[in-house]
Amino acid sequence: MNERLVEDWLARANERSYQTPFAQSLLADGFEILRVGHSAHEHGKDVIAIDPKGKIHAYQLKDGNLDLKALEANWGQINALVETQVEHPALKGQPNHQPWLVVSGETSIPAEDRIRTHNITWKKRGFTTLRTLSGRQLLQRFAKMASNFWPQMPEDSHRLFNLYLTEGHGSLDRDGLAKLLSGVSGSGTQSGKADAARRLAAANLFASYAMSPFYAAKNHWELIQGWTITAAQIAWSAVNAGLPLTSWRATFRMAVEEALNSLQALAVEALQQNALGPGIGFEIDELTRTRCTICAGAIAVKALVDRYHGNPWEHEQMARETLERLLQNQRICIWGESAVPFLLAVSWAVDQIGGDYAADKVLYSIVDAIATQNSSHTSAKLAPPYDPADEANAKLLSRVLKGHKAMELQATASYALEPAVLLFARRLWRNVLAGVWSPITKVDIVRLVPESPIDLLLWTWGNSRGSNQSRKFSAPQSWTALLAEARRDEDVSLPDVLKSELDFALLFLLCFPHRLTTGLAKNLDNRLRTL
Amino acid sequence: MFAAKAKVFPLHLHPQVLQIVEGKRSDFQRDDGMIKPINIKRHSVTVQHQIKDGRGMTLEDFRKKAEEAGEALGRQMWENITAVVTEAVAETGNEVKVKKGNLTQEDLLRMIEAREHNFDEFGNPTGTLVCGSEFADEVKKRMEEWKDDKEFHAKAADITRRKKADFNEREARRRLVG
Numbered sequence: 092m093n094e095r096l097v098e099d100w101l102a103r104a105n106e107r108s109y110q111t112p113f114a115q116s117l118l119a120d121g122f123e124i125l126r127v128g129h130s131a132h133e134h135g136k137d138v139i140a141i142d143p144k145g146k147i148h149a150y151q152l153k154d155g156n157l158d159l160k161a162l163e164a165n166w167g168q169i170n171a172l173v174e175t176q177v178e179h180p181a182l183k184g185q186p187n188h189q190p191w192l193v194v195s196g197e198t199s200i201p202a203e204d205r206i207r208t209h210n211i212t213w214k215k216r217g218f219t220t221l222r223t224l225s226g227r228q229l230l231q232r233f234a235k236m237a238s239n240f241w242p243q244m245p246e247d248s249h250r251l252f253n254l255y256l257t258e259g260h261g262s263l264d265r266d267g268l269a270k271l272l273s274g275v276s277g278s279g280t281q282s283g284k285a286d287a288a289r290r291l292a293a294a295n296l297f298a299s300y301a302m303s304p305f306y307a308a309k310n311h312w313e314l315i316q317g318w319t320i321t322a323a324q325i326a327w328s329a330v331n332a333g334l335p336l337t338s339w340r341a342t343f344r345m346a347v348e349e350a351l352n353s354l355q356a357l358a359v360e361a362l363q364q365n366a367l368g369p370g371i372g373f374e375i376d377e378l379t380r381t382r383c384t385i386c387a388g389a390i391a392v393k394a395l396v397d398r399y400h401g402n403p404w405e406h407e408q409m410a411r412e413t414l415e416r417l418l419q420n421q422r423i424c425i426w427g428e429s430a431v432p433f434l435l436a437v438s439w440a441v442d443q444i445g446g447d448y449a450a451d452k453v454l455y456s457i458v459d460a461i462a463t464q465n466s467s468h469t470s471a472k473l474a475p476p477y478d479p480a481d482e483a484n485a486k487l488l489s490r491v492l493k494g495h496k497a498m499e500l501q502a503t504a505s506y507a508l509e510p511a512v513l514l515f516a517r518r519l520w521r522n523v524l525a526g527v528w529s530p531i532t533k534v535d536i537v538r539l540v541p542e543s544p545i546d547l548l549l550w551t552w553g554n555s556r557g558s559n560q561s562r563k564f565s566a567p568q569s570w571t572a573l574l575a576e577a578r579r580d581e582d583v584s585l586p587d588v589l590k591s592e593l594d595f596a597l598l599f600l601l602c603f604p605h606r607l608t609t610g611l612a613k614n615l616d617n618r619l620r621t622l
Numbered sequence: 623m624f625a626a627k628a629k630v631f632p633l634h635l636h637p638q639v640l641q642i643v644e645g646k647r648s649d650f651q652r653d654d655g656m657i658k659p660i661n662i663k664r665h666s667v668t669v670q671h672q673i674k675d676g677r678g679m680t681l682e683d684f685r686k687k688a689e690e691a692g693e694a695l696g697r698q699m700w701e702n703i704t705a706v707v708t709e710a711v712a713e714t715g716n717e718v719k720v721k722k723g724n725l726t727q728e729d730l731l732r733m734i735e736a737r738e739h740n741f742d743e744f745g746n747p748t749g750t751l752v753c754g755s756e757f758a759d760e761v762k763k764r765m766e767e768w769k770d771d772k773e774f775h776a777k778a779a780d781i782t783r784r785k786k787a788d789f790n791e792r793e794a795r796r797r798l799v800g
Contacts, residue, residue: 502640559645
């Protein structure tokens, strides 16, 4: 059954969806991975790695079978794979590399014969000859990696099959994925460190299987969420097992890079003309604005991440214009508290790439929306951060169309108000804040406090971890005390991985809206305002 | 089931709730600043049905049992709410004991006095008195009897004036200072 699933997955996989498992299998063989991903500058090299003996390998990944026609169609890339130099900042000089053509299916005999003939020519010209890896060999590699870590409990198997068979245009079952990964990565199991490290590698593999429908549907936002949840689970499990950073960072980064690849795809798509408009004529504007807000958040994070890597995004100017247009046309909305991270990201990006006071206006819109909507006992409150956009909008529509009262019955409380108020106070808008202080004091501020900072990375605590605290802002509130609180360093409350990997922290912000603590908001604010 | 629950514990009486989704512990801060722990407990109701060999429930039986479960659930929720209110009343000393059928003006004035009063932006009171139907009938009956009692109405108006002043003072404290 398990082998059949992997076979079926590989048969359906596209180049992007199996690149991470493939790179992970190289990691398991002791390779160091230098680069994974498709780009215009790859020169036929999707994966670049160094083997334990220091030899460089470059891989080009293809999906499906490779016959003569396909070989000829891809000849330009294959030639570049063999004949062009491997370029990477970590490599010095002009090292030789071993080129590999990896196909998820089989290579036909005529195609193999053509490669053999070209290899003779390449050898004469001093190039290293091309080697091939077939789908059958890939299956063996993947089977070896996952052999001991297949879900053992029926409910875990059920989860994996449900995820694998889901409709890729829909929403990812984030709870299901988190539980599956928790089981695979061995949280709560006693195992040696070597076994724990192998489990983390298997987590990336099973995440690939589980998310394959979303690759097929090019559902980038769900992939961003899925890979961010995977990276967070890997980091949590590694720290929990006491593994040294050197033994798990590459596996963790593999998941982060896959999330960043999807972020890049979504952000680029969102910049296209009419990409955000209602694709099918009949769409309620709340849904269109929700899509605009999610894409604005993705564009913002993409621009910030590239600046952080010291290589500003080539579309940064277009990103700035798009964000400005969305803000001016009031296309950014707060569907619920899970929208707050997207607005924070937009605020930071506008601050960096746009300047002016529009960034602070975005920040104020968060404070104002929560203070206004969540302070009145009789009004409908914003949906809590646990509700993704679709669920929050469904509640909103049920209220309007069916008269449901769930939103009125929510307490006057908010998870995101405190971080938003503190960030706004940092910008010294005392008088503006004073104008909404009365409703602010009527909202209970909810804090989720982990027992250990690393627990912040867990998708859910259930009723076995952390505490849920409800507090109030003071009335009257001293501005001096508020400012001191806004400036107080809370980095100690964060896990190291959020402090050291800014790109992951930004993905985490978008994908874990229920983990938006004042510590995380302040830490990101400190780092993003000085990029 | 839910309709039966709503009969015992109507939706419009349901207090607003913060759904605690996760956490091993939970607490909240009262208006006076005190932190109070929340004792999270699982509540359940049991409904019994005698099973006969080879015979399922009739639709009517099923409806009755669902109603039974709904009512029991509603009762339990209501009891939990009143238990919390009773505890808060005992702690604050705001207890008013009224003999059945013998509601006095002093009792009613003390009840008005003990509550925190809130007002909307036009100055209209927003509070609601929640009580059992028998007591509600008695309050209505007495109010009818006292409708021309100027002294009683003056006392009630005086309380409302003071409560409005308290409210205004509370609201005025909701500001940034310094």
